[in-house]
Amino acid sequence: MTRPTRIDFLAGAEGAWRIERITAVIGPTLPDAERLDLRTGPPDAARPPLGAPGWRLSGIVGHLRYTTRDERAILSDRQEGLGRPNSTRAALIPIRKSPAWWDLAQDERRAILEDRSRHIAIGLEYLPAVARRLHHSRDLGEPFDFLTWFEFAPEAETAFDELLARLRASPEWDYVDREVDVRLYD
């Protein structure tokens, strides 16, 4: 694995993706914007300047935090990468978890995430249709702890909404204290 990579999500007047809608799921929303751009760089590079009006969220793509070897083998076998030509729909879902979550020990978080909530197993059911990449933001002092980026074909959006509904109904989501759902199209 190479060193971690920082991804900056820049919402404003410019960008490769058009923002269809921004919905607050839990807690306050994010400001409306027309487009979203993704920039990739080393973690310690200067953050790209923010056009006004707009917002910027940043996260680190790095090592796996909860996934076991067996789960990773299945994931690697089934998942496809970002940037597929027919993936003309996307979603950015920033999430913050509560202080109670971060106070838990590693085995307690893993038990809630997978043993009780089946987070990894549920995600697997939607592969390869829904491709995704997880970004860690908490240690950067960001307003959210995680940013998940999803890409899929238009005909997979119903399945994607079902995936989100199942996760949001799980015990893990009792620990989510802010969530915004940003939908985009190419």
Add this chain to the structure above:
Amino acid sequence: MTRPTRIDFLAGAEGAWRIERITAVIGPTLPDAERLDLRTGPPDAARPPLGAPGWRLSGIVGHLRYTTRDERAILSDRQEGLGRPNSTRAALIPIRKSPAWWDLAQDERRAILEDRSRHIAIGLEYLPAVARRLHHSRDLGEPFDFLTWFEFAPEAETAFDELLARLRASPEWDYVDREVDVRLYD
């Protein structure tokens, strides 16, 4: 738990701690300096300016990554905080782990760290004499992945050296590709 905190370790002409010696354990060393200062702030604050000559290492104090609930209960019971009046000796041990380590899944890393290397159990044997705090640096794009800060009384330095020798002889250390040992006194 409050939000994560960033700690900056600034080596140079000023600082609360005097540097006794800097030793390269694995890989290249760090430049000599007279003193070390610790600064605390939010993760996204500007990093403090670096006096020349000197060096700066930064890390995040955040949530537990491997410790289980049972281990944490024992740790909380036995450990004492930093800043004890008789802790007039300190060590800063920056470590980088190899790409092979970061390619492992969470269960594989935990198995090496504790089941095979007894990292947490060995550390427990030296509590409360050796107080320590772990800082995560990898996601900041730093040259090291972890910075561990230790404080102890002069009479505990022999025990501290034994602790390090036992950890360095463990299977986990096969995955350490850079380590520097900075010793300090008050």
